[in-house]
Amino acid sequence: MKDILMVGRAGRASALGLGVLIIGAVVLFLSNPVAAGEKKIVYESKQSGQWEIYMMNADGTDAVRLTDTQAENRSPFWSPDGKKIVFVSERDGNKEIYIMNADGSHPTNLTRNGAQDYNPMWSPDGGRLAFVSDRDGNQEIYSMAADGSHPSRLTRNEARDYSPHWSPDGSKIAFVSRRDDNYEIYTMDADGGHPINLTQNPAEDGRGFHSWSPDGMLIAWGTDRDMNRDGNWEIYVMNADGSRPRNVTRTKSDEQMGMQVWSPDGRQILFTTTRDGNSEIYAMNRDGSDVKNLSRHPAADIQPVWSPDGKRIAFVSNRDGAEEVYVMDANGDHPQRLTFNRSEVSAPRWQP
Ligand SMILES: [Ca+2]
Ligand SMILES: [Ca+2]
Ligand SMILES: [Ca+2]
Ligand SMILES: [Ca+2]
Numbered sequence: 001m002k003d004i005l006m007v008g009r010a011g012r013a014s015a016l017g018l019g020v021l022i023i024g025a026v027v028l029f030l031s032n033p034v035a036a037g038e039k040k041i042v043y044e045s046k047q048s049g050q051w052e053i054y055m056m057n058a059d060g061t062d063a064v065r066l067t068d069t070q071a072e073n074r075s076p077f078w079s080p081d082g083k084k085i086v087f088v089s090e091r092d093g094n095k096e097i098y099i100m101n102a103d104g105s106h107p108t109n110l111t112r113n114g115a116q117d118y119n120p121m122w123s124p125d126g127g128r129l130a131f132v133s134d135r136d137g138n139q140e141i142y143s144m145a146a147d148g149s150h151p152s153r154l155t156r157n158e159a160r161d162y163s164p165h166w167s168p169d170g171s172k173i174a175f176v177s178r179r180d181d182n183y184e185i186y187t188m189d190a191d192g193g194h195p196i197n198l199t200q201n202p203a204e205d206g207r208g209f210h211s212w213s214p215d216g217m218l219i220a221w222g223t224d225r226d227m228n229r230d231g232n233w234e235i236y237v238m239n240a241d242g243s244r245p246r247n248v249t250r251t252k253s254d255e256q257m258g259m260q261v262w263s264p265d266g267r268q269i270l271f272t273t274t275r276d277g278n279s280e281i282y283a284m285n286r287d288g289s290d291v292k293n294l295s296r297h298p299a300a301d302i303q304p305v306w307s308p309d310g311k312r313i314a315f316v317s318n319r320d321g322a323e324e325v326y327v328m329d330a331n332g333d334h335p336q337r338l339t340f341n342r343s344e345v346s347a348p349r350w351q352p
Helices: 002-031
Strands: 040-045 052-057 073-078 084-089 096-101 117-122 128-133 140-145 161-166 172-177 184-189 205-212 218-223 234-239 257-262 268-273 280-285 301-306 312-320 322-329 345-350
Touching (some): 040 073, 073 117, 073 345, 084 117, 096 117, 117 161, 140 172, 161 205, 172 205, 205 257, 218 257, 234 268, 268 301, 280 301, 301 345
Antiparallel strands (some): 040 052, 073 084, 117 128, 205 218, 257 268, 268 280, 312 322
């Protein structure tokens, strides 16, 4: 009886120990980003002599080349579920939109058209791809199912129509058009209906970048409409219906600004600026307050993208000579070099 009791206690003790071990293992699993299935980063590099698409862990390990053809492969873009990558390939003699699995297998030509087909953008549900093509004589926006079927022309205008961006709910597509003799940001229904000029200003609106806030309420874009005020480009934010445009940068320097990226929580906007004499990555609140230089380096720091959890930012810099991909904390601390290409790199994009 006593022995049985002892065994029983020992058994409980063992169970307790095993429990602690399991909890410990789970904690270790969750705290180890690679073990927890950390997201990958895809990017394009010229290290083989021409542009090809590569993928690596977010700590720079296990870099693998995903494409290998005798022509350029560029513009990788993750599907919303993180399982596929669309990209633009010239392997067939003109720009075509391809899709492949995230390990590079099964590359498939989705467009199969002799014209230039490029700038693929996934709809938020992953069901369709918007893209730009000149197959009807000038730049127009099209969409197709994610397997390339059911292509549909969305714009019909002799001017340039380009840079499609899906609204977060997938109901609309914002794009840039020169149909009114200067660059304007438009929205249209996802099927091309009801195009609306949101900016209606003689300035060059959205010629560089424009982007939806994650909640779909706002659109940020670059414009030179205040050239007369202080002679430089500014970042504006407007409501998604075009109302209440406001200048959120209001800088006086003669700077170039590019790439506005909303933080995943929608509170901040990352942008690049040359206001310090070289390209830096800045963050600000969506109302323009709390402006911070995150990269703080005399080299060119460009192409910032957030990690899906908003805790880190990947970017491209030539601070060590050639362009390489780096990552830093969201406040700019702990910059870490991820690639050793000694070549040009571009378009780092975090797996969703
Ligand atoms: Ca084509
Ligand atoms: Ca057009
Ligand atoms: Ca305009
Ligand atoms: Ca810099």
